[in-house]
Amino acid sequence: MSFFGDLATIVRREWLRYRRDRAYWVGQLVFPLVVVGFIGFGLNGVVRLPGDGTNYLGHLASGILALLVGSGGVGGGMTLIQDRESGFLRALLVAPVSRTAIVLGKILSRTGASVALVLVLVAILAGFTPLRLPHPGAALLAIAAVTAAFVALGIALASRLRSLESFRLLAGLVTVPLYLLSGIFYPVATLPAPSRWLARLNPLTYGVDLLRYGLLDVHEFAVGASAAFLLVLTLAALVIAVVAFDRGSRG
Amino acid sequence: MHPEATTNPAGRVAPRPELAVEAVGLVKRYGDVVALDGLDLSVRRGGFFGLLGPNGAGKSTTVSILATLTTPSAGHARLLGHDVVTERAAVRRDVGLVFQETTLDRELTAREQLDLHARLYHLDERPRRVREALAGVGLERDADRPVRGFSGGMKRRLELARGLLHKPRVLFLDEPTLGLDVAARAAVWERLRALHASGEVTLFLTTHSMEEADALCEEIAIVDHGRLVARGAPSALKAALGGDVVRIALARPDGAADALARVPGVARVEREPGDTPERLLITVAEGPRRLAQLLEVARPFEVLEVELHRPSLEDVFLHHTGHAFEPRPAEAAA
Numbered sequence: 386m387s388f389f390g391d392l393a394t395i396v397r398r399e400w401l402r403y404r405r406d407r408a409y410w411v412g413q414l415v416f417p418l419v420v421v422g423f424i425g426f427g428l429n430g431v432v433r434l435p436g437d438g439t440n441y442l443g444h445l446a447s448g449i450l451a452l453l454v455g456s457g458g459v460g461g462g463m464t465l466i467q468d469r470e471s472g473f474l475r476a477l478l479v480a481p482v483s484r485t486a487i488v489l490g491k492i493l494s495r496t497g498a499s500v501a502l503v504l505v506l507v508a509i510l511a512g513f514t515p516l517r518l519p520h521p522g523a524a525l526l527a528i529a530a531v532t533a534a535f536v537a538l539g540i541a542l543a544s545r546l547r548s549l550e551s552f553r554l555l556a557g558l559v560t561v562p563l564y565l566l567s568g569i570f571y572p573v574a575t576l577p578a579p580s581r582w583l584a585r586l587n588p589l590t591y592g593v594d595l596l597r598y599g600l601l602d603v604h605e606f607a608v609g610a611s612a613a614f615l616l617v618l619t620l621a622a623l624v625i626a627v628v629a630f631d632r633g634s635r636g
Numbered sequence: 637m638h639p640e641a642t643t644n645p646a647g648r649v650a651p652r653p654e655l656a657v658e659a660v661g662l663v664k665r666y667g668d669v670v671a672l673d674g675l676d677l678s679v680r681r682g683g684f685f686g687l688l689g690p691n692g693a694g695k696s697t698t699v700s701i702l703a704t705l706t707t708p709s710a711g712h713a714r715l716l717g718h719d720v721v722t723e724r725a726a727v728r729r730d731v732g733l734v735f736q737e738t739t740l741d742r743e744l745t746a747r748e749q750l751d752l753h754a755r756l757y758h759l760d761e762r763p764r765r766v767r768e769a770l771a772g773v774g775l776e777r778d779a780d781r782p783v784r785g786f787s788g789g790m791k792r793r794l795e796l797a798r799g800l801l802h803k804p805r806v807l808f809l810d811e812p813t814l815g816l817d818v819a820a821r822a823a824v825w826e827r828l829r830a831l832h833a834s835g836e837v838t839l840f841l842t843t844h845s846m847e848e849a850d851a852l853c854e855e856i857a858i859v860d861h862g863r864l865v866a867r868g869a870p871s872a873l874k875a876a877l878g879g880d881v882v883r884i885a886l887a888r889p890d891g892a893a894d895a896l897a898r899v900p901g902v903a904r905v906e907r908e909p910g911d912t913p914e915r916l917l918i919t920v921a922e923g924p925r926r927l928a929q930l931l932e933v934a935r936p937f938e939v940l941e942v943e944l945h946r947p948s949l950e951d952v953f954l955h956h957t958g959h960a961f962e963p964r965p966a967e968a969a970a
Contacts, residue, residue: 387758390755391756394755394756397752397755398744401743401752402743402744405743406743468741471738471739471740472737472739472740473741474739475739476733476735476739476740477756478705479704479731479733480728480756481725481728481729481757482756635706635707
C-alpha cells in the first residue's frame with residue numbers, strides 16, 4: 386500500500402515541476418508543428434510514398450510525434466541527473482521510499498505528460514494533416530511504451546553518469562541511430578537492404594509503426610506482434626532501470 | 637577506542653540501548669583512497685555530539701554511512717539499535733539529515749517542499765505540521781515562493797525545518813552553517829540549542845569549525861585521515877593540555893625563567909625559539925587568575941609585551957595530530 390502511496394508522491398512532485406516548466410511545454414508543442422509545417426509541406430509535393438497511398442505529410446507528422454515521444458522520454462531520464470546536481474536526490478534517497486517507487490514514479494509522470502502532449506498535438510495537426518485517431522488504444526500503447534522505455538533508458542544511463550554533458554553526449558549517441566533507422570522519415574520498406582535489416586532490429590521501428598497505425602490506420606508490420614514486442618521490451622527496460630538506479634545510488 | 641563495546645563471535649556489535657549511534661571499525665575505501673580507516677564512535681541518546689576535523693577527514697563519509705546512503709567497506713554501525721546496512725528502512729524512518737550542500741528542489745515552493753517531505757514520511761495532519769515547521773524557522777511569509785529565489789540562510793533554515801518535520805530521533809547536521817553569514821549562523825545555532833534542550837532528539841553534527849563545535853557540542857570526537865584522534869567534552873580536551881599559556885616578551889630576560897617557574901600554578905616555562913626580544917611561554921593553570929602575579933614577578937625584567945592564550949580546540953587538534961588544523965586541498969577534493 387505504501388508503495389503506491391510513495392509512487393503517487395513521486396509523480397506528484399514531478400508534475401509540480403512540469404507545471405512550471407514552460408520551456409518544456411512550449412518546446413515540445415512548437416517543435417513538431419515547425420517540422421511538419423516547414424518541412425512536411427515542402428516535401429509533400431515532392432515525395433510519393435510507395436504502396437499505401439497515404440501522403441507524406443501524414444507519414445512525417447506521425448513519425449515526428451514518435452520522435453518527440455522518444456526524446457521527451459530521454460529528457461525524463463535526464464531529470465535524474467538534475468536531481469542529483471541540485472542535491473534533491475540525496476534527500477529522496479535518505480527518505481523511507483523504495484528505489485523502485487522513485488524510478489517508476491519518474492517514468493509514470495513523463496508518460497502522462499507525453500500522452501497529454503501527443504493528444505493536444507494530434508488535435509492541432511488534424512486541422513491540416515491526415516492525422517486522426519482511428520485506433521486510440523494502439524496510439525496510447527505506442528506513446529506510453531515508447532516514452533516509458535526511453536525514460537527507463539535515460540534513467541539507466543543517468544545512474545552511471547555524473548554530468549549533464551556526458552549524459553547528453555551518450556544519450557545522443559544511443560538514440561540518434563535509433564531515430565534515423567526507425568521509419569520516422571520514410572517507410573522501412575524503402576530502405577536499401579542493410580539499413581532495412583538494421584531498422585527491423587530497432588525496437589523503435591515497431592513503436593513508430595504502431596503509432597502510425599493508431600493515428601493513420603496504416604502499418605508495415607503485424608499490429609499485434611508490434612504491440613506485444615513493445616510491451617515486453619518496455620517491461621524489460623523498466624527492470625533494467627530499477628536495477629541500474631539501485632546500484633547507482635549505493636555509495 | 638571503546639573497550640566497553642562488546643562484539644559477539646560474528647564480529648557484530650551487540651546493541652547498547654543507551655546509545656543513539658554506535659560504530660565499530662568503520663572503513664570506507666574509494667578505490668585507492670581511504671576515506672575512513674577504522675573509525676569507532678558512540679553517541680548517547682539525547683546527546684549533542686560533534687564530529688570535528690579538517691576537510692577530507694572523513695566526516696561526511698561517516699554521516700553518509702550512518703544515514704544509510706553509503707555502504708561501509710568494513711565495520712558495523714547501529715543507529716538506535718538498527719544496523720545501518722541490513723536494516724536500512726528502519727534507520728531511515730528515525731533519521732533526519734541536514735546536508736552540507738543544499739538538497740532542496742529549487743522549483744518547488746517552501747510549502748510544497750515540506751508537504752512533499754511529509755508525504756514521503758507518511759505523516760498525518762500535513763498542512764498543520766508544514767505550517768508549524770515553516771513558522772518554527774521564520775519562513776511563513778516566504779512559504780509560497782519557489783526555493784530558487786531563497787538566500788543561503790533561508791535555504792538552510794528550510795533544510796532544517798525539513799530535517800525535523802518527521803520528528804527524527806537522530807538528526808545529522810553535516811556542516812550546517814558552512815557558508816552562512818554571522819546572523820544566519822547565529823539563528824541556526826539558536827535553533828539547535830533549543831532542540832537539544834528539548835531532549836527529544838540526538839544531534840550529530842559535523843563541522844570543521846572549532847568555534848562551532850566548542851559553542852554547541854557537549855561531546856566531540858576529532859577525526860583526522862579517517863581515524864579518531866581524540867574524544868571527550870570540549871572543556872576536558874582543552875584542560876588535558878595542561879592549562880593556559882602566557883606569552884611574555886622581556887627586555888632583560890636573564891633569570892626570568894627561573895623566577896617565573898616558582899609562581900604557584902606554573903607547570904613549565906619555555907623559551908620561544910626566535911630572535912630578540914626574548915619571549916617566554918609559561919604554561920599555567922587558571923591563566924587569568926595568575927596573570928597579575930606573573931606580571932608582578934616579571935616586572936624587574938622589563939615586560940615589553942604580554943599575551944594570554946587559552947587553549948582552543950585548535951591546540952587540542954595540534955597536540956593530537958602533530959599538524960595544524962587546516963584543509964589540505966588535495967584531500968578535500970577527494
